[in-house]
Amino acid sequence: MDNTNIHSIMQTLGRAAREASRVIAKASAATKNQALLAMAEAIRRDEQVLLAANANDVALAKTKGLESAMVDRLTLTSKGVASMAAGLEQIAALPDPVGAVTDLNYRPSGIQVGRMRVPLGVIGIIYEARPNVTADAAGLCLKAGNAAILRGGSEAMQSNQAIAACVQEGLRVAGLPENTVQVVDTADRAAVGELIVMQKYVDVIVPRGGKGLIERIASEARVPVIKHLDGVCHVYIDVRANLEKAISIADNAKTQRYGTCNTMETLLVHAGIAQQFLPAVSKILLEKAVELRGDAAACALVPEMQPATEEDWQTEYLAPILSVRIVADIDQAITHIATYGSQHTDTIVTEDYARARQFLREVDSSSVMVNASTRFADGFEYGLGAEIGISTDKLHARGPVGLEGLTSQKFIVLGDGHIRE
Amino acid sequence: MDNTNIHSIMQTLGRAAREASRVIAKASAATKNQALLAMAEAIRRDEQVLLAANANDVALAKTKGLESAMVDRLTLTSKGVASMAAGLEQIAALPDPVGAVTDLNYRPSGIQVGRMRVPLGVIGIIYEARPNVTADAAGLCLKAGNAAILRGGSEAMQSNQAIAACVQEGLRVAGLPENTVQVVDTADRAAVGELIVMQKYVDVIVPRGGKGLIERIASEARVPVIKHLDGVCHVYIDVRANLEKAISIADNAKTQRYGTCNTMETLLVHAGIAQQFLPAVSKILLEKAVELRGDAAACALVPEMQPATEEDWQTEYLAPILSVRIVADIDQAITHIATYGSQHTDTIVTEDYARARQFLREVDSSSVMVNASTRFADGFEYGLGAEIGISTDKLHARGPVGLEGLTSQKFIVLGDGHIRE
Numbered sequence: 120m121d122n123t124n125i126h127s128i129m130q131t132l133g134r135a136a137r138e139a140s141r142v143i144a145k146a147s148a149a150t151k152n153q154a155l156l157a158m159a160e161a162i163r164r165d166e167q168v169l170l171a172a173n174a175n176d177v178a179l180a181k182t183k184g185l186e187s188a189m190v191d192r193l194t195l196t197s198k199g200v201a202s203m204a205a206g207l208e209q210i211a212a213l214p215d216p217v218g219a220v221t222d223l224n225y226r227p228s229g230i231q232v233g234r235m236r237v238p239l240g241v242i243g244i245i246y247e248a249r250p251n252v253t254a255d256a257a258g259l260c261l262k263a264g265n266a267a268i269l270r271g272g273s274e275a276m277q278s279n280q281a282i283a284a285c286v287q288e289g290l291r292v293a294g295l296p297e298n299t300v301q302v303v304d305t306a307d308r309a310a311v312g313e314l315i316v317m318q319k320y321v322d323v324i325v326p327r328g329g330k331g332l333i334e335r336i337a338s339e340a341r342v343p344v345i346k347h348l349d350g351v352c353h354v355y356i357d358v359r360a361n362l363e364k365a366i367s368i369a370d371n372a373k374t375q376r377y378g379t380c381n382t383m384e385t386l387l388v389h390a391g392i393a394q395q396f397l398p399a400v401s402k403i404l405l406e407k408a409v410e411l412r413g414d415a416a417a418c419a420l421v422p423e424m425q426p427a428t429e430e431d432w433q434t435e436y437l438a439p440i441l442s443v444r445i446v447a448d449i450d451q452a453i454t455h456i457a458t459y460g461s462q463h464t465d466t467i468v469t470e471d472y473a474r475a476r477q478f479l480r481e482v483d484s485s486s487v488m489v490n491a492s493t494r495f496a497d498g499f500e501y502g503l504g505a506e507i508g509i510s511t512d513k514l515h516a517r518g519p520v521g522l523e524g525l526t527s528q529k530f531i532v533l534g535d536g537h538i539r540e
Numbered sequence: 541m542d543n544t545n546i547h548s549i550m551q552t553l554g555r556a557a558r559e560a561s562r563v564i565a566k567a568s569a570a571t572k573n574q575a576l577l578a579m580a581e582a583i584r585r586d587e588q589v590l591l592a593a594n595a596n597d598v599a600l601a602k603t604k605g606l607e608s609a610m611v612d613r614l615t616l617t618s619k620g621v622a623s624m625a626a627g628l629e630q631i632a633a634l635p636d637p638v639g640a641v642t643d644l645n646y647r648p649s650g651i652q653v654g655r656m657r658v659p660l661g662v663i664g665i666i667y668e669a670r671p672n673v674t675a676d677a678a679g680l681c682l683k684a685g686n687a688a689i690l691r692g693g694s695e696a697m698q699s700n701q702a703i704a705a706c707v708q709e710g711l712r713v714a715g716l717p718e719n720t721v722q723v724v725d726t727a728d729r730a731a732v733g734e735l736i737v738m739q740k741y742v743d744v745i746v747p748r749g750g751k752g753l754i755e756r757i758a759s760e761a762r763v764p765v766i767k768h769l770d771g772v773c774h775v776y777i778d779v780r781a782n783l784e785k786a787i788s789i790a791d792n793a794k795t796q797r798y799g800t801c802n803t804m805e806t807l808l809v810h811a812g813i814a815q816q817f818l819p820a821v822s823k824i825l826l827e828k829a830v831e832l833r834g835d836a837a838a839c840a841l842v843p844e845m846q847p848a849t850e851e852d853w854q855t856e857y858l859a860p861i862l863s864v865r866i867v868a869d870i871d872q873a874i875t876h877i878a879t880y881g882s883q884h885t886d887t888i889v890t891e892d893y894a895r896a897r898q899f900l901r902e903v904d905s906s907s908v909m910v911n912a913s914t915r916f917a918d919g920f921e922y923g924l925g926a927e928i929g930i931s932t933d934k935l936h937a938r939g940p941v942g943l944e945g946l947t948s949q950k951f952i953v954l955g956d957g958h959i960r961e
Contacts, residue, residue, distance in 0.1 A: 141878065145902050218901055224923070230912050232922045237904065239934050322934055343764065343935050364957030371959035457562065466953075479952050480639055481566050483658065491651050491955025500960070501653045501951060502645070513660050513743055514764045515936040518951040530922060530939040531900050532887075534912025536785030538792035539921070 133320025554741025
């Protein structure tokens with residue numbers, strides 16, 4: 120397909136999304152929930168259809184030699200289908216964020232001023248070949264009163280179309296415009312290029328996927344992007360840490376899951392506790408086959424540790440590898456995090472009140488924790504209900520992005536004939 | 541100066557701002573207020589110095605033939621100097637937004653999750669030749685815990701340098717880094733081009749000025765921009781409006797000041813009340829020499845009215861001109877606003893409960909009002925204390941942007957050795 124054609128397809132899609140966004144913005148909570156529940160029902164009913172479409176995608180991906188981790192993420196199981204449906208039901212059960220009025224106060228002039236939560240408008244989601252994202256993203260955007268344009272990885276094309284059919288059935292059942300959720304059905308990469316520059320029709324882009332994809336989108340987009348770059352997360356063990364908690368948190372933060380963005384990648388240890396703590400935690404990590412790379416002082420305490428290079432401090436391993444550094448005090452730990460971290464999630468383990476307070480205030484990351492595993496950085500754990508991603512940006516939304524991050528607030532003013540003097 | 545040189549100057553400035561931002565982010569409210577009060581004192585003391593520097597700028601601008609409205613904005617008076625100082629004192633009196641923790645709740649896992657308000661980091665302000673913005677912007681950025689890079693219009697260069705000297709004296713007095721506020725002192729336009737792409741050193745750009753300047757910055761920036769485009773504001777007079785309030789609000793919204801962004805540019809009138817309302821309000825407006833441009837139905841009711849063109853509906857006159865349209869109902873009014881408005885400020889005049897509610901919910905503008913003049917859309921009137929601008933964006937900040945808009949929120953998690961199961 121030539122690029123002129125893609126341009127006009129995407130413009131048409133954008134225009135339709137903008138129109139639908141005006142309708143969905145004013146839809147009642149009851150109508151939106153009806154649509155979500157009908158989508159879940161259609162997905163459960165069509166399980167076999169979805170699995171068959173997915174089997175086609177998987178077969179094609181294998182002939183193309185897609186790497187096995189990606190095939191894993193592409194593959195839908197019966198359990199996966201049930202969990203997509205359950206996800207939509209959970210979104211239906213969340214309170215409607217749209218229209219919520221806060222801080223409505225009388226001003227000296229006599230007017231009342233407050234803020235009302237409103238949808239953003241049209242949201243473009245760009246993601247890899249993970250079919251479950253199609254249902255999740257559609258549900259979250261809809262509940263927040265937005266229209267969505269979904270562009271999943273081309274390897275999941277048939278799966279996404281099958282899920283989209285269920286989503287659109289749900290919209291129809293509730294009497295909402297089908298264009299509220301549109302799935303881009305061309306595999307052409309130019310579609311992404313078009314989507315991220317349609318300022319007139321798209322209000323925000325949420326890319327989900329590898330760092331490379333996200334960096335490329337952020338650098339080419341003319342539409343604002345809520346981006347999730349890497350997670351180089353730190354656990355700092357303070358001299359006044361409780362040893363038992365320190366070991367348990369460091370172990371959990373590293374080994375509970377290796378491939379997630381909130382997994383610890385660097386362990387910082389106060390020099391005053393290193394001798395007690397480091398050999399003990401290393402024993403546990405080595406038993407789990409975690410490779411340890413440390414600075415000279417750390418290597419001196421743990422014979423199995425290899426020397427870390429400058430590059431290690433800035434690496435998101437997403438693997439059973441951990442870099443370890445011994446620091447003189449909390450200030451050095453905070454400076455290390457500011458220098459090498461990715462402002463994602465960092466935690467301090469300490470029983471010291473002042474240092475807990477200092478760490479919370481001074482570490483400039485989207486989640487800052489005291490005596491808790493970095494693995495808690497997650498929309499469900501935070502009570503947001505569900506998340507569309509984790510933002511490493513500072514503007515608009517920082518950290519796990521739930522329904523609230525897909526909305527904005529406008530000012531409302533109530534008067535009784537008030538004029539400005 | 542060649543562009544390589546400007547590049548390296550701006551990089552140095554950016555690096556220094558980033559360093560200063562780490563210090564100012566953790567400064568106490570008392571220290572920041574001490575700096576603000578010392579700045580105000582220095583400005584009052586140096587009144588004659590500031591006026592002399594400004595006189596040089598004004599003289600030069602006149603020889604260059606700067607238009608008189610711009611010379612007006614450039615000119616500092618004794619009263620203007622006093623009001624800059626008072627502005628800084630007012631900012632000192634505002635509560636410190638940084639570090640405020642909200643929504644701290646226990647989760648089922650046992651962790652406590654909340655949000656802490658934090659500075660954005662480094663803010664770049666680009667503005668025209670209005671010296672008072674230098675003090676305002678410096679004060680607001682500082683109070684919100686940010687470093688600032690200020691780039692004012694080159695015609696105000698000497699005035700800005702003189703004000704910057706007072707600002708830096710204040711920082712010194714409080715023991716804060718002088719680089720917390722830096723004024724770009726090259727008149728070269730390439731400096732702006734550099735500033736808006738320094739993603740590493742600048743977290744957000746706030747442009748203040750004409751629509752052309754802002755559009756150019758938004759289209760070239762790689763750093764996020766909080767932008768304020770035009771204000772095509774509407775007043776809709778519903779069939780159930782109280783006639784007296786309707787006339788008073790329409791008059792005030794148009795004529796209290798012609799050149800502001802929250803001035804009404806289009807008056808929408810329900811057909812059922814047009815015969816009573818339109819001749820009455822027109823009489824008042826015509827007496828104030830406001831030019832009226834209407835659709836056919838409006839022209840039929842007011843002989844002095846000229847026919848409006850399609851272009852009128854999308855024009856921000858910033859002048860004593862008003863476009864007038866008669867609509868069949870509230871839905872047509874809302875559609876007109878969605879089609880031609882700029883999502884700035886719109887108001888409905890009605891005594892009808894359901895229509896007031898509908899208008900508040902469905903009009904997608906940064907300020908939506910009932911029975912109040914559009915002229916109230918302003919940071920001071922809203923109780924924000926002061927504003928850095930009015931955002932017509934949807935993401936991050938919408939409407940008047942005060943201290944809160946110059947901050948973000950991070951998640952904080954408090955545990956007691958909690959790990960994820």
